[in-house]
Amino acid sequence: MSERGLGSFRRYTWWAVPGTVVCVMVLAYGSWALDGDVPLWARVPVVPAVGLQAVASVVLLSEGLAEERRRPSTGWLVLAVAASLVLAVFPLARHNYGLWAVAPAVTVAIGASLLSPRPRSALVAGAVVLALVPGGAVSLAAGDGDTAYAVLFPAGLVAFTVWTVLGPLWAWRIAGRLDRARLLEAELAVKDERLRFASDLHDIQGHHLQVIALKAELASRLTETDPARAAAEMQEVRQLCADALRDTRAVVKGIRRTTLDDEVAGAAKVLAAVGIDARLDFEPAAEAAQLDDRARELLGLVVREATTNVLRHSTARRAELDYRVTGGHVRLRISNDGARAATGDGDSTGLRGLADRLRAAGGELTWERVDGGRFQVTAALPVQKS
Numbered sequence: 001m002s003e004r005g006l007g008s009f010r011r012y013t014w015w016a017v018p019g020t021v022v023c024v025m026v027l028a029y030g031s032w033a034l035d036g037d038v039p040l041w042a043r044v045p046v047v048p049a050v051g052l053q054a055v056a057s058v059v060l061l062s063e064g065l066a067e068e069r070r071r072p073s074t075g076w077l078v079l080a081v082a083a084s085l086v087l088a089v090f091p092l093a094r095h096n097y098g099l100w101a102v103a104p105a106v107t108v109a110i111g112a113s114l115l116s117p118r119p120r121s122a123l124v125a126g127a128v129v130l131a132l133v134p135g136g137a138v139s140l141a142a143g144d145g146d147t148a149y150a151v152l153f154p155a156g157l158v159a160f161t162v163w164t165v166l167g168p169l170w171a172w173r174i175a176g177r178l179d180r181a182r183l184l185e186a187e188l189a190v191k192d193e194r195l196r197f198a199s200d201l202h203d204i205q206g207h208h209l210q211v212i213a214l215k216a217e218l219a220s221r222l223t224e225t226d227p228a229r230a231a232a233e234m235q236e237v238r239q240l241c242a243d244a245l246r247d248t249r250a251v252v253k254g255i256r257r258t259t260l261d262d263e264v265a266g267a268a269k270v271l272a273a274v275g276i277d278a279r280l281d282f283e284p285a286a287e288a289a290q291l292d293d294r295a296r297e298l299l300g301l302v303v304r305e306a307t308t309n310v311l312r313h314s315t316a317r318r319a320e321l322d323y324r325v326t327g328g329h330v331r332l333r334i335s336n337d338g339a340r341a342a343t344g345d346g347d348s349t350g351l352r353g354l355a356d357r358l359r360a361a362g363g364e365l366t367w368e369r370v371d372g373g374r375f376q377v378t379a380a381l382p383v384q385k386s
Contacts, residue, residue: 010065013172017165018061021106022054028102029087042090049086053103056080057110064113064169080107088134095142097135101154104131108158109165124162131155195353201248202350208244210311212237214274236273263300264321267307274311276319276336283324290384291330298358299332302365302379305350306334314338314375329363329380339375351377 029050033043056079063073087103108127112120135150215237222230264280271278291299303321310316316338323332355365363381370376 009175010172013168014062014065017065017168018058021057021061021165025050025054025057025103025106028099032091032096032099038094042094045086046090049083049103052079053083053087053106056083057106060110060114061165061169064110065172077111080110092134092138095138095144095146097139097146097150098153098157100135101131101157102161105154105158105161106165109162112162113166113169124159127158127162128155131158202353208240208247210308211270211273212240212244214311215240218274260296260300260303263303263307267303267321270307271310271319276310276316279318279320281320281322281324286324286330289325289330291381292384295330295361295363295381298354298361298363299330299379299381301354302332302358302377303334305354306377308350309377310334310336310338314340325383326380329382332379333376335370335374335376337374339369339373354379 029046032038033046033050035043056076059073059076060080084103084107088100092100104127108123112123115123131154132151135154136147139145139147139150215233219230219233219237222233268278268280310319314336316336319334319336321332321334323330325331351365351367358365358379358381361381363379365377365379367375367377
């Protein structure tokens with residue numbers, strides 16, 4: 001619901017509830033005050049009491065319609081109760097069993113709208129039961145034969161008034177909660193997008209910068225002994241910088257896609273360039289497995305992050321990449337033999353972020369030390385059923 005729509009709904013609710021309450025009060029007690037058959041002593045107090053009751057009702061209901069619930073004004077509550085007592089006593093003294101309960105019913109409804117559910121139920125139940133007594137007592141004392149009407153009508157009027165007042169107020173509060181939930185959902189969507197962007201940027205820059213640093217260091221060492229190879233390495237550094245810039249721009253535009261095949265090929269090339277023997281074991285069934293583009297992108301990101309961690313945190317001489325189908329899932333495992341004693345692999349921010357993304361896709365990502373100096377990362381995603 002838009003802010004404009006919510007504002008229109010609030011205005012409608014305001015006119016529907018306080019406006020209706022005031023109109024009913026004025027029409028009901030106005031006809032009484034203008035009735036020439038009613039003694040003047042009974043009509044005069046009713047006029048100011050109606051005005052006070054109407055003002056108090058509008059103020060209290062407006063507080064109930066406020067976006068932020070706050071404690072109701074005690075003074076206005078006392079004024080509404082006092083005015084409703086006046087408006088009940090004089091019509092009841094004249095045996096008007098249909099009119100005397102109007103003001104008390106409105107006051108009960110307003111009081112109920114300001115309470116939490118349990119006290120509200122107790123108040124309404126108590127008011128309905130209490131409304132059975134005054135009219136019935138007066139009718140029995142007068143012996144006018146209207147006892148059933150005098151007992152039942154006021155009780156029904158209280159229940160009906162509470163229902164008609166609380167219904168729109170309840171709808172307004174539900175609309176307010178839904179609107180706040182919508183705003184919160186929008187804020188969370190923005191935060192999720194920021195996290196996704198940060199994760200993609202981390203994957204790109206972390207990987208490229210690590211390779212650039214290694215190749216630049218290698219080139220510096222080869223400058224005197226093998227200038228030609230050093231120049232070749234710096235040419236690759238230049239190309240890596242251009243690739244990093246291109247990928248960063250693609251992330252900003254939201255069009256970059258990582259593929260498993262490209263990342264595997266890139267990982268093998270990078271690892272070989274730094275002297276790490278990379279062995280690939282791809283099961284044909286896994287390569288033929290039905291995976292959507294999103295799943296292949298996630299697996300490609302796992303390969304990239306694991307490769308970056310090998311370069312950054314290990315002294316590996318050998319690395320293995322195993323890809324196969326197991327129990328309805330494709331499993332991608334990357335391991336190396338050079339995990340350091342105090343490695344930061346297990347605390348990798350990139351791996352934790354990828355683990356969340358794989359869980360959202362129905363898979364999982366784990367990483368652990370095995371066999372002393374070995375470290376492995378394992379990703380699993382469900383195979384799509386044909």
